Amino acid sequence: MTVVSPLVSVQDLSVSFPSRGRHPAFMAVNGVSFDIAPGETLGLVGQSGSGKTTTGRAVLQLQKISSGSVKLRGRELTTMPQGELRRMRRHMQFVLQNPYSSLHPRMTIAQTLMEPLIVHEAVPKTRYRERVAELLELVSMDPSVMDRYPHAFSGGQRQRIVIARALAVNPDFVVCDEPVSALDVRTQAQIVSLLHSLQEKLKLSYLFIAHDLAIVREVCHKVAVMYRGEIVEKGEVSQVYDNPSHPYTQILFDSAPVLDPALQRRRLQMTPPDPSVLVAGRPDEKCALGEIHTETGTVPWHEISPGHGVSCRYRPA
Amino acid sequence: MTADGPILSVRDLTARIVTRKQTVEAVKGITFDIKRGEAVGFIGESGCGKSVTARAIMRLAPEGMRVDLGGSVNFCGQDLLAVSETDMRNIRGRRIAMVFQDPMTSLNPVITVGAQIEDMLRRHTGLSGPAARERAIELLDQVGIPFPARRIDDYPHQFSGGMRQRALIAIAISCDPDLLIADEPTTALDVTVQAQILRLLLRLREERGMSLMLITHDFGVVAGMVERVNVMYGGRIVETAGIDEIFRAPSHEYTRALLDAVPRLHREGAEP
Numbered sequence: 001m002t003v004v005s006p007l008v009s010v011q012d013l014s015v016s017f018p019s020r021g022r023h024p025a026f027m028a029v030n031g032v033s034f035d036i037a038p039g040e041t042l043g044l045v046g047q048s049g050s051g052k053t054t055t056g057r058a059v060l061q062l063q064k065i066s067s068g069s070v071k072l073r074g075r076e077l078t079t080m081p082q083g084e085l086r087r088m089r090r091h092m093q094f095v096l097q098n099p100y101s102s103l104h105p106r107m108t109i110a111q112t113l114m115e116p117l118i119v120h121e122a123v124p125k126t127r128y129r130e131r132v133a134e135l136l137e138l139v140s141m142d143p144s145v146m147d148r149y150p151h152a153f154s155g156g157q158r159q160r161i162v163i164a165r166a167l168a169v170n171p172d173f174v175v176c177d178e179p180v181s182a183l184d185v186r187t188q189a190q191i192v193s194l195l196h197s198l199q200e201k202l203k204l205s206y207l208f209i210a211h212d213l214a215i216v217r218e219v220c221h222k223v224a225v226m227y228r229g230e231i232v233e234k235g236e237v238s239q240v241y242d243n244p245s246h247p248y249t250q251i252l253f254d255s256a257p258v259l260d261p262a263l264q265r266r267r268l269q270m271t272p273p274d275p276s277v278l279v280a281g282r283p284d285e286k287c288a289l290g291e292i293h294t295e296t297g298t299v300p301w302h303e304i305s306p307g308h309g310v311s312c313r314y315r316p317a
Numbered sequence: 318m319t320a321d322g323p324i325l326s327v328r329d330l331t332a333r334i335v336t337r338k339q340t341v342e343a344v345k346g347i348t349f350d351i352k353r354g355e356a357v358g359f360i361g362e363s364g365c366g367k368s369v370t371a372r373a374i375m376r377l378a379p380e381g382m383r384v385d386l387g388g389s390v391n392f393c394g395q396d397l398l399a400v401s402e403t404d405m406r407n408i409r410g411r412r413i414a415m416v417f418q419d420p421m422t423s424l425n426p427v428i429t430v431g432a433q434i435e436d437m438l439r440r441h442t443g444l445s446g447p448a449a450r451e452r453a454i455e456l457l458d459q460v461g462i463p464f465p466a467r468r469i470d471d472y473p474h475q476f477s478g479g480m481r482q483r484a485l486i487a488i489a490i491s492c493d494p495d496l497l498i499a500d501e502p503t504t505a506l507d508v509t510v511q512a513q514i515l516r517l518l519l520r521l522r523e524e525r526g527m528s529l530m531l532i533t534h535d536f537g538v539v540a541g542m543v544e545r546v547n548v549m550y551g552g553r554i555v556e557t558a559g560i561d562e563i564f565r566a567p568s569h570e571y572t573r574a575l576l577d578a579v580p581r582l583h584r585e586g587a588e589p
Contacts, residue, residue: 260564261540
């Protein structure tokens with residue numbers, strides 16, 4: 001068996017926002033670790049405010065981190081000098097949720113797509129328009145539209161343009177932050193299949209941030225569930241979806257509406273699952289899985305089957 | 318009027334949105350009924366005319382636009398398209414109330430939540446002073462806001478997204494409306510909060526015998542909530558069917574395409 005080294009490796013990443021006025025300092029991301037192999041998609045799910053977006057930004061070094069390590073292609077990003085980091089950026093790109101606000105309204109599609117080419121000197125000047133045409137074809141758009149402005153396009157088309165911009169400099173790794181949640185369901189399906197085919201063609205790795213569990217199941221190989229800045233469960237999509245093991249993951253699954261009217265009616269009749277019953281727990285007391293982590297010197301993490309782990313924190317009191 | 322007759326009867330409704338540049342026919346002649354106590358879903362993609370239909374019933378136009386309406390909207394024996402604006406103001410909010418998608422923009426940020434509920438009560442029910450305040454606290458309690466007597470003097474920004482949506486629902490039900498129109502009421506919310514809000518709407522409907530018009534793009538949201546669904550496409554209703562039927566055997570091609578595009582939470586046959 002050959003061991004493939006991960007493309008992205010995040011170890012014990014924490015991000016803390018300093019205290020402001022009466023508000024104390026806030027740990028937005030707390031000890032998050034994960035690997036993403038080449039050509040693999042990791043889904044990051046959780047409710048708003050759970051630290052998903054901050055994690056994505058911290059991985060891309062767009063957010064100052066408090067501690068931890070982020071490696072891309074084996075190189076540490078967190079201590080890298082600015083100039084070198086800027087050159088590394090062509091390997092990692094970002095696709096944001098709202099295709100209406102992430103494109104400049106006064107720039108043509110060609111200008112938008114040329115910008116990363118200029119910044120990273122990715123192709124010679126004479127090839128700019130040729131490369132823009134290639135990029136539009138890559139996302140299944142007609143290159144003849146390149147001199148139009150964003151307002152001429154629908155939400156789905158704009159998201160294709162945003163994806164094309166991310167791919168302009170041939171990255172290996174793309175963070176997609178809720179890339180389809182602003183779109184209609186049929187458009188969602190098209191963008192999802194586009195992301196799939198691009199991954200296959202270009203061997204891309206994705207960090208796919210979403211709150212929609214069903215979309216994550218379709219897009220991702222692995223999934224990490226976040227709650228209050230921590231990963232509480234992680235595994236292959238099939239492991240987590242067939243056997244959700246952390247109480248918070250179970251609450252998420254129980255809350256998601258199902259496409260079966262009779263079953264959904266029964267679910268709505270029941271008391272709605274409420275995450276506020278979950279408490280963090282203390283490391284010097286016996287955890288939910290029977291271990292005192294300060295005594296054993298271990299992290300509050302338990303492997304329940306190969307590749308499938310859960311945190312013993314945030315359990316019902 | 319008989320008890321099971323329609324409370325709302327819409328016939329051949331058209332809505333033309335007129336802007337300076339162009340005129341768009343957003344609703345092209347739709348006909349439907351909502352019975353007393355019934356919940357009906359309207360489902361479709363953005364631009365299909367579902368929100369314009371809701372606003373047409375309330376005779377509200379999107380900001381900066383004029384909407385020309387045609388056809389008839391019969392509500393409890395009155396044609397809402399023919400009544401005066403003064404009469405309409407008495408129906409709007411009191412007999413027909415509406416909850417919108419975005420709870421932050423539909424609440425006034427510089428007025429406390431309590432004052433916004435009291436304002437509705439004063440305008441439509443004649444309650445005022447301590448009686449209105451007491452009723453406002455009661456309403457916040459009914460929609461599940463913890464410690465309502467303490468939270469009533471909070472401003473909207475002090476509420477979470479889910480609490481703001483609850484506050485909006487409290488305002489909407491404050492005058493005991495006969496019909497509640499909810500336009501994407503849970504789209505901006507997390508799934509756990511969504512489940513709580515849907516359950517709240519279901520409970521309020523049962524307790525008050527209120528009719529519900531639920532507008533959404535999400536089949537999962539209508540699934541447990543309504544008896545009947547109208548599927549809209551291009552300003553028209555393309556299919557109308559019972560909720561169980563539409564999931565079991567959608568007859569219109571468009572409905573099938575929409576349903577097929579919805580991602581599933583579990584593998585075929587592994588539904589919990």
